[in-house]
Amino acid sequence: MSAPAAPAAPARRSSRSRTGVRMRIRKPWRLLAECVTVLIAALVAFPLYWMVLSAFKPAGEIRSDNPVRWTLAPTLDSFRRVFTQQEFGRYFLNSLLVAGAVVVASALIAFLAATAVTRFRFRLRTTLLILFLAAQMVPVEALTIPMFFLMRDIGALNSLLSLILPHLAFSLPFAIWMLRGFVKAVPEALEEQAFIDGASRSRFLWQILFPLVLPGLVATSVFSFISTWNDFLFAKSFIISATENSTLPMALLVFFDTETPDWGGVMAASTVMTLPVLVFFVCVHRRLVSGLGGAVK
Amino acid sequence: MSVATGKAATRPRPAARTGAGRPTGGRAPRRSGPVRGGRWTPWLYLAPALVVLAGLLVYPVYQLGLISFLEYTQAQVSGGQPTSFQGLGNYTELFSDREFWRVLLATVLFAAACVVSTLLVGCALAVLLTRVRAVPRLLLMLAALGAWATPAITGSTVWVFLFDPDFGPVNRVLGLGDHSWTYGRYSAFALVLFEVVWCSFPLVMVTTYAGIRAVPAEVLEAASLDGAGVWRTWRSVLAPMLRPILVVVTIQSIIWDFKVFTQIYVMTGGGGIAGQNLVLNVYAYQKAFASSQYSLGSAVGVVMLLILLGVTLLYLKLLRRNGEEI
Numbered sequence: 001m002s003a004p005a006a007p008a009a010p011a012r013r014s015s016r017s018r019t020g021v022r023m024r025i026r027k028p029w030r031l032l033a034e035c036v037t038v039l040i041a042a043l044v045a046f047p048l049y050w051m052v053l054s055a056f057k058p059a060g061e062i063r064s065d066n067p068v069r070w071t072l073a074p075t076l077d078s079f080r081r082v083f084t085q086q087e088f089g090r091y092f093l094n095s096l097l098v099a100g101a102v103v104v105a106s107a108l109i110a111f112l113a114a115t116a117v118t119r120f121r122f123r124l125r126t127t128l129l130i131l132f133l134a135a136q137m138v139p140v141e142a143l144t145i146p147m148f149f150l151m152r153d154i155g156a157l158n159s160l161l162s163l164i165l166p167h168l169a170f171s172l173p174f175a176i177w178m179l180r181g182f183v184k185a186v187p188e189a190l191e192e193q194a195f196i197d198g199a200s201r202s203r204f205l206w207q208i209l210f211p212l213v214l215p216g217l218v219a220t221s222v223f224s225f226i227s228t229w230n231d232f233l234f235a236k237s238f239i240i241s242a243t244e245n246s247t248l249p250m251a252l253l254v255f256f257d258t259e260t261p262d263w264g265g266v267m268a269a270s271t272v273m274t275l276p277v278l279v280f281f282v283c284v285h286r287r288l289v290s291g292l293g294g295a296v297k
Numbered sequence: 298m299s300v301a302t303g304k305a306a307t308r309p310r311p312a313a314r315t316g317a318g319r320p321t322g323g324r325a326p327r328r329s330g331p332v333r334g335g336r337w338t339p340w341l342y343l344a345p346a347l348v349v350l351a352g353l354l355v356y357p358v359y360q361l362g363l364i365s366f367l368e369y370t371q372a373q374v375s376g377g378q379p380t381s382f383q384g385l386g387n388y389t390e391l392f393s394d395r396e397f398w399r400v401l402l403a404t405v406l407f408a409a410a411c412v413v414s415t416l417l418v419g420c421a422l423a424v425l426l427t428r429v430r431a432v433p434r435l436l437l438m439l440a441a442l443g444a445w446a447t448p449a450i451t452g453s454t455v456w457v458f459l460f461d462p463d464f465g466p467v468n469r470v471l472g473l474g475d476h477s478w479t480y481g482r483y484s485a486f487a488l489v490l491f492e493v494v495w496c497s498f499p500l501v502m503v504t505t506y507a508g509i510r511a512v513p514a515e516v517l518e519a520a521s522l523d524g525a526g527v528w529r530t531w532r533s534v535l536a537p538m539l540r541p542i543l544v545v546v547t548i549q550s551i552i553w554d555f556k557v558f559t560q561i562y563v564m565t566g567g568g569g570i571a572g573q574n575l576v577l578n579v580y581a582y583q584k585a586f587a588s589s590q591y592s593l594g595s596a597v598g599v600v601m602l603l604i605l606l607g608v609t610l611l612y613l614k615l616l617r618r619n620g621e622e623i
Contacts, residue, residue, distance in 0.1 A: 029428075030428060030429065030430070033425060033428050033429050034429045034430065034433040036425065037425055037426070037429045037433040037434065037436070037437050038433050038436055038437075040422065040425075040437060040440075041433070041436040041437040041439070041440040042440070044437070044440040044441060044443070044444050044495070045439075045440035045443055045444075047444075047447075047452070047455045047456060047459060047495065048443050048444070048447065048455070050455065050458070050459060050466065051451070051455045051458075054458065062464060063464060064464070065463070065464075066469065067464060067465070067466045067469060069466075108345075109345045109346050109349060110346065112342040112343070112345060112346065113342060113343050113345070113346035113347075115342055116338075116339040116340070116342035116343045117339070117343075119339075120338065120339035122336065122339050122340075125339075128343070130613070133609075133613070134606075134609055134613075135350065135354055137552060137605055137606070137608070137609040137612075138354065138358065138602070138605075139552075139555075139556045139578070139598075139601050139602060139605050140556075141556050141558050141578045141581075141582075141601075142361065142556070142578070142581065142597075142598035142599075142601045142602050143354075143357045143358065143361060143598070144581075144582065144585070144586075144598075145361065145364065145581070145585045145591055145594050145595050145598060146356075146357040146358075146359075146360030146361045146364060146595070147353075147357050148586075149360065149364075149374075150353075150356070150357060150360065165353055166353060168349060168353070169349055169350060169352075169353030169354045170354070172346055172349060172350060173350070173354075176346060201338065226446070226448075229448065230448035230449055230450065230559075232449065232450045232558070232559045232562070232563075233558055233559070233582070237582075237586060249448075249450045252450060252451070252454065253563075256454055256563070263458055263461070263464060266454050266458065267454075267455070267458065270451035270454050270455060271451075273448060273450075273451050274446070274447050274448060274451045277446045277447070277448060278443060278446045278447075280446075281442060281445070281446035282442065282446075
């Protein structure tokens, strides 16, 4: 930004801006900055665009030496191949099932725990909170080996349970930590009022507190959902022989893991796998931001 | 996973003050105390969480440590041979292995490169966002949201495809012919770095942007009246005020990038040619599940756990110093 602009601007500045940053830039600079921004946005979005584009391209265009930036003959061939060749629909359903189970279970358990650490004072409370924070830092991937044996010992290997349980454990500390802010934001007067009116503790918990914390639960769930949906390591390690219980990443790798990958198939499968997260993200991102704001209070 | 802690520190200072205004010490008599319900009510609420965490987090950590002291290969797994205690045997074997040190060094350097690039890109774009009007800002935000939401595995496949020597657009645009990015060690790491930065800068950007917006306008006006330029404003005004946010984001990035698995595994085909692109996580996985040396894999896991524990302690210390209320 230009120092020379400063003397000319003050009068206009105070009337014009709330942010205090934008108005100090003279027009041509702002225009340049905006062009750069749009360019970067295009660059950042390009991989996703290319993924969707390649999923719709006919096979001949994908395998051409001179890739073009659009296609005149969009086709669903790749998607058809993906959905028929492998049991893709089944994998998709498995992924949904695992993510759904983790989201519901972790939301309920985390809600109870967050209530306990915010609405009560008890010994070890601070210790517990630090432990929850530390638990978030545990490198999940390092626990693959003992987790593998644990799942084998309880006979969960090769079943969806072997994906649900670890993800539940790994998303809980974060969910509790995040929900804490939402529960805290509910005024205590409300609680006292409820008890004066004769509500029992569980009635207060489920009929008053729970609906109030729901937006926070949604925000928290997004993270549980995404981390579970995106999981690759456990899906690869714990579902070994029972391929009917595999999840989406494995289906994706089937197309990818060969000498000559079927790029159309890979991109179509990637699109199908990315879409739910993307939709989820865009739908809740406003709520997410306000939710995070809530977590901050 | 770790966004919330990031957000927790996004809190503008005033909010933290009001929070701290309430009695927080454990000794405060019944702050919001149970009007009814005994001393055991909180533990009742905590029970499901504690059971799950004890069984599926604490116990595996204990197991990890235990296995790293045992001899544990395919024979022991199938029950053919009894397990035997090795003491520090696995660790001495690991530490005398040149490959382990090479992988450790690669992991540290790669994570450092990722963290620095992510922070630079994220902060620069956050500053850029504050100087443009709504439409370009929305465009960049949406694009970043897309990159953020993309699962690691699909991001990896797409980036490999973009840089594919035969059919990818990047080599065409750059005129590199059929140069293979995954063949050379450094170019393969660079490729993974691009993908990691692409999918992790949005968090930094959005968080820092929110932080900048929370800085009072008067402060920035005063800076510009004093004749501070962009760089000077950033260095002397914004960076110190954003310090708490930047600390959190940096530590989160370190933790993420240190344990990157999916990208390396998918993009370099399980660690690259002759394991040239291995990082600790993939190394542990390969040791355990590809060559059945579960105890060596666990030892690598323990090393990783300890390093990240160190980072976490540092994080807690910085958080405390920033006056965060727990």
